[in-house]
Amino acid sequence: MDHYSLVCAMHFGNTSSGIAYSLKREYCDDPMRITVPDWNAPSSVQISYKTPTTILLDSERKFVAFGYEAESKYAEFAEDEEHDEYFLCRRFKMLLNNTMRREEHGLQMTAKIADITEKKEMLAIDIFSLSIKYFRDLMVYTVDKKGIGVKTTDIRWVLTVPAMWSDPAKQFMTEAAERAGIPRANLVLALESEAASIYCSRLLVTSTELDETDDIFGDGKKYLIIAAKGEVVVFTVHEVTKDHHLKELAKASSGDCGGTCVDNDYKNTLTEILGEDFLEEFRLKYTGEYIELFQDFEMKKRTPLSENQTMITMRIPGMLSGFYEERKNQKLKEAFKNSTYNKSTRFEGDKVRITPALMKCFFASACVGIVDHVRDLLLEKLKHHKIDTIIMVGGFSESPILQAHIRSEFPDHRVVVPKEARLAVLRGAVLFGHNPSIISERMAKGSHGIASF
Template identity: 25%
Template sequence: MADSSRVVAAVDFGTHGTGFAWSLRNDPKHTVFYYDQWPGQPAAYPKNLSALLLDADGMVVAWGYEARRRRLADATDENLDYRAHFKIALLPDGAANGDGDRRKSEPSAIELTALCLREVYRVAIKEIVTRTAITPDEVEWLLTVPAIWGDRERHLMRTAAEIAGFSGVRLSLVTEPEAAALDCWQDPAFEDLAQPGRRFVVVDAGSGTVDITSYEVVGTDDRPRLAGLGVPTGAALGAGDLDREFIRGIVRARLGQALAWEMAADGASRIALLDDWERAKRDFDPRRGGPLNVTLPPKVLRKLYVEDDRSRAALAAAQGGVDDSIVLSPGEVRSLFDKTITPMIALVAEHIRALPRGTPPSLLLVGGFAQSHYLQDRFRQAFSGIVTQVLTAPRPAHAVLFGAVRSGLEGVVVSRPSQFTYGIAVRRRFHEHSDQLRRMHIDEDGDLWCEDAFAVLVTMGQQVVVGHEISQQFCPSDSDTASLGIRLFQTKNPRPRYIDEPGSEHLLTIDIDIRGTVGEPIAKRKITVTLVFGLVELAMRVLDRNTGVEQRASMNYLIEEAAE
């Protein structure tokens, strides 16, 4: 963070909701302020909906709760295009562009993300400037991302933020569970978590993803710090999966395929049904017993009562005579929840088993889905005797947002394990007994070389200090090469041999001019390749040690490459 900043602000951009918060750097108490007066919201809450309402030209008509309200009010207007849940589409295997209407040319996930972040930025900068009397260029920004996202997704998010108006030089990314850990870790209710030697696992259960990270408290009693433990894990599992299972497994069965598809195609009806389902699933507590009722939208009710007596009779027969809502027994609701929670628990158990040996950790539940009483109960049952305690953040849905601000104010995370093995493509000596023959290259002197070898710079799981640089020296394979293209790769394999192995991904390339040493002995043509590990993001530098020429690149190169 730049010393000239007077305000640290954070944006938590989630699959379901987005909010911002900030704090003054010179405030010794580091009070966090937030905004909770979004137009159209049902109640005061620090997050607006991550949703957009677009016109026929792709321009934003409204966003957040107001977008949903307008879509419901103008249900028959085919020139309006409602979009939501597009964050998950930034993943390589995510839906093309989230959920919503399907009547226009399809905007990309990065375009939708940029449009939504632009609206957030406008509200945030106006609120912060008005309340603090600072200028926009005195704000440092933190933007949250899932821990399981790789460098590709993180830089897609950075690119969207810069398109939206956030200053690239004053913008840093922070992982969501790490931010949540900071918020809870400094909460007086969890003061025992701040004792040196304590270990805890953070499970950030949101709408679209679950992130699992672990930490150990290091340092001293008066200056504790956090060190990452194990490689972050997770999956595209979240509360949004319950919504899809509800539509596919319950609504279609009760209403029939034809009526269910008709309702799904009508944006207003789909929004209204999912809104009431959101209320019902949030309040579900199996200990209270009794069925869950989800009200059917007016358009569906008119269809049932006026045009489709057969479907209405079938619905009533399946629900003990009830024909104006979807009725779910406690067992049916548990079954829906378990389809997401059970694999989530399995991921957490696997993560804990992979941790370095040490004292048993605590388990900390954060994120919007962590508000579910049923999820909390399942985790307590599953990990009884495995962890010392299962804790839920005092404000599960707010922890990431508030913790992101704290991460910009107090650099308490000192190290974390690398999620990937990083290395560059090199030509090295051919090993007759271990290298593949197809990779062998014979130069004009008759020397045998192995093409496309993976020279490891950092190994997956290796502890990397935040802000640390890792360097290695290399030489060209001959005296005549005038330029080099240094290609950086990542893989989950801790011992890769070649850059084109399954799972290896090209991240960026730096071209460096080394004409100044043409003709010199190879040993004197040294270059230094350096990886720079920031708060979350990765950069690479290449230095010609003889001429002092240096080139630097960040993962933005990947965005250009992906667009080709």
């Protein structure tokens, strides 16, 4: 599609998703003038430029809501005990990743994803097509409401995909987009790690991060990008070419050491304190409250710890305390007091308080996994390339605990975290949509031989 007036990028992350866009004429004047709409998030989240990767469908599997609205509506239905017929699917991209790993011959169009109750399934292609259609319709509505004056046929759509995904998986997303009403001629697929790299290379890094005279994106510069997101962390190495394009130096690699590792360790701690049977019953009976249980923790993951901070406070859904007392015949406060975590946790009123040391423990496995992978790349596989800069992007990269760990483990490397690192992929995808040729070289995933001598 050579003739276009606007680029709209869609990014479906493991935990959160969003869209961003810019007009072609705006790009020509200022490439970094990219609009990222905000979402009507809960008061605890404040302003959010992404919304949970959650879709809600009715009994006939027709679209009801997406993101925060989907979780809120499902919680309301659950309170009125009207939720059984609904289909709520959270973090479905992560579920798709797990499905791909199980499939012997790669991702199939017949692959299915389970809902939050794990009792109902639906074709993954339908879930993604409905989600893409929601974002497509939202963009078309925005164009009309703001009077931007762009025809739908003049929109170039960019859909991000992980660099590790196979060709069949990319074809899967293309098919989902076509079912959502996006013509193939108007669609561009962007690799998430490349999009993040494009954004960072175009970003004017503030002097608080770099010396004003230093240029880490100059000709011949090489850097490692850590795209730390929900479940998977992707590692990519790029070099800036003489024509200011980007060249991939090594095939993208990944590790299961993303933010969900932290979530899982937090969940495991609650499971030890409350009991696996109780937490599972609470999840099924009060699904909305169960989701809320982890929302505040998600915010605390990205909150810096002060030097004199003694405890971290997180809200607990009101229904949890009464339900625990009903099922266990014991006060929730006593459960925390009698657990092995009684010195690092306590329950007060409607809040759980944990020590900073315990919070750091939740990050341990993720930090070790990321550091091991980076060390293998920089000090072993790519040691002759003399890479001295590490760029961190993705929502998990905004965690001060993770940033501090990377800096302490690699003191000889410059670690750069751009502002709003969670939006680097989304904004970079818009830039890629305007100039797909900016990536000049990629490493082949494999090679095929037809003869040997």
